[in-house]
Amino acid sequence: MQKPQLSFWHIWNMCFGFFGIQFGFALQNSNVSRIFQTLGADYSNMTILWVAAPITGLFVQPIIGYMSDNTWGKLGRRRPYFLYGAIVASLSLLIMPNSPTLWIAAGMLWIMDASINVSMEPFRAFVGDMLPRNQRGLGYAMQSFFIGVASVIASALPWMMTNWFGISNEAELGKIPESVKFAFYAGGILFFLAVLWTVVSTKEYSPEELEAFERAERELDNQPDLPEPTRSSKQFFSGGFIWAASGIVSTILVAFNIEALDKNLLLLTSGLLLFGVFQIIAGLLEQTGNNNNGFSQIMVDLFNMPDAMRKLAVVQFFSWFPFFAWWSSSTPAITSHHYGTSDVASAAFNQGADWVGILNSAYNVAAVFAAISIPFVVRWFNLRIAHTANLLLGGIGFISFILIKDPKWLVVPMIGVGFAWASILSLPYALLSNSVPMKKMGLFMGIFNFFIVLPQILAASILGFLVNKFFGGQTIFALVIGGSSMVLAGLLTLRVQHAD
Structure with a gap:
């Protein structure tokens, strides 16, 4: 009993919800530092405020993965979590920009990130559930495509609100600009509608069907049934x-x-x-x-990960550290280093903060094209060389920020960052989905998230200390540290054996 091949549009429909999920994440990543600074945060406590997001993912994703593995009802296995998470996340996006104080904003970030994670985690396992092995690469590439497109639009949305619709990007001290508020309102609506489309347009295989599919795959590969892992x-x-x-x-x-x-x-x-x-x-x-x-x-499963997970874990760790540095530090780094101000009420600061949104869009535009081109690059070379090259491009891009003086030219290194981002979001998951038991797909995807979350927690713990202790509080060095980590990740990829 072989899992049937799905059409392009079927795969499109089952991945379209990721457009909404990433729209929410991109609004969060591009604007939360701006909201925190506007409400009175400084860089010394910025990273600790940001840590809500990775800590939430650390706990939520494996729990939701385990629960969705063991769920079956009218909406199926994964779709209940898509829908309920989307409802709470959409409401959070509507409330977040209206936070009256810093700590309310920090609490809303926690709720928003938790609900986005509830929707997002089962989407990774959903591809493994629904697609045969030879189509999973296309499925994860499709998710990367939607991630890129959503991020481009969402990251630039406050800028678009100002420059296309004439909505002010300035506000009195302690107030969130109207352009940011309307961007979040639009994001909340789009998040819910995109996820709802996938819920309505896609049906899931039953647990019995999935078990039969997996048994057939093992028989085809002459693989014995794996015993349940244990730990004394x-x-x-x-x-x-x-x-x-x-x-x-x-x-x-x-x-x-x-x-x-x-x-x-x-x-x-x-x-x-x-x-x-x-x-x-x-x-x-x-x-x-x-x-x-x-x-x-x-x-038990954490200590009994499949070999593919162990080989990719260290690479993932050093690949994600730079992106937390970017998300938490890009606004203070660029406004201070390239625009010469830390005054959140000034026109220069808000101009620089808007430009950070454009830079986020730039690397996600690059990620869209990278998602299309990476499969061809892998065919010409191999997976390790392709992933190494992409990570090196991203690392060099982050490091170059300290060397570039004109902020307009910062768009160029973001191309390399975009290729790294697309590679990180697709290649490891395609490999992982082929190496874990189908009945535990959600759980192992959640555990794999540890190696995304832990480097972010590490960054939240040490970035402020490193910048203040060794670099005189110059936030731009947070991006340099992140770039160095990504270069290391690229080199460590060469040690991964049999991952092609």
Whole structure:
């Protein structure tokens, strides 16, 4: 029983919801720093405010992945999460630009990011569910295409509101400009309608059909059924105590040197402690036989990832660090370094903030063309060379920001960033979907998200410290650090074996 080939338009319909999801993310990534600064945040606490997004994804994605793997109802397996997440995310987009204070805005970011993650995570598994192996590359490329198109429009939307529709991009101190507000209103509506289109136009295979498809694939490949992975309570306890002890010691060291160190480092040390505690809890559940639950399943599978995930994890880690640096630091970096101001009420600051939106659009325009061209590049060379080249282009692009004086020319390095972005969003997922059990597609996609989230948490913990401690508070160096990380990711890709 082979999974049938789907038509181009069927794949288009099942991926179209990603247009709305990315529209929400792009509005968030391009404008939240601007909203935070307008409401009184400075760079020393900007990264800690931004950490809401990756922390939310760290917990939400594996949980939603596990739940959607085990869901079947009138709307199917993944579609309930598409729809319910879209409803909350759309409402959050309408409320966010009307936040009266900084901490309300930070709370709305948390809610908005959680709901977007609820919609987004099952979309990754959806491609693996619905498409045969030879069409999954096209499916993820289609998602990358919609990511690029949505990001281009959404990132430039405040600029378009001002220059095309005459809506003001300036406001009195502490107030969000009308151009940003109307951009978020449009985003909330488009988010919901795009996801609704996929929900209405696509049907899902039942769990029994998916099981039969997977069995047929294994028989075709002469692969035996994989045993359920296990991890002993002793392994959980030993690892947990080591991680917890490291977290306690490092937290104490940072706390006693809080004046010399950045308080954001407490986020990193607390994470070490929490990961240790989670392992100890998993060990207790394993020891008492109470391991038939989502938490235990996530912890066991985390330590039993397929080889493809292990090989790509380190590359993913260093690939995503630069993008968090860009999303959290681009507005203060470019307005201060290229426009010479940090005054959020000034015309120069708002001009620079608008230009950041254009730069976000530029790299996403490049990503659209990259999504189309990457499959051909892979055919000419191989996956590792293609991914390495794209990551090196992106890394060099970020580093060059400190060398370019005229902000208009910043569009050029964003082309390289766009190729890196398209590569990161497509190639790893296509590889991963072919290497994990279909019945756990959502869970493993959620676990894979750890290696997207963890570098963002690391960036939130150390970027402010590095910039203030070693670079005199010049935020532009956050982009240089990010670019160096991406170059390293490109070089590490060459170590990935048998990924082609």
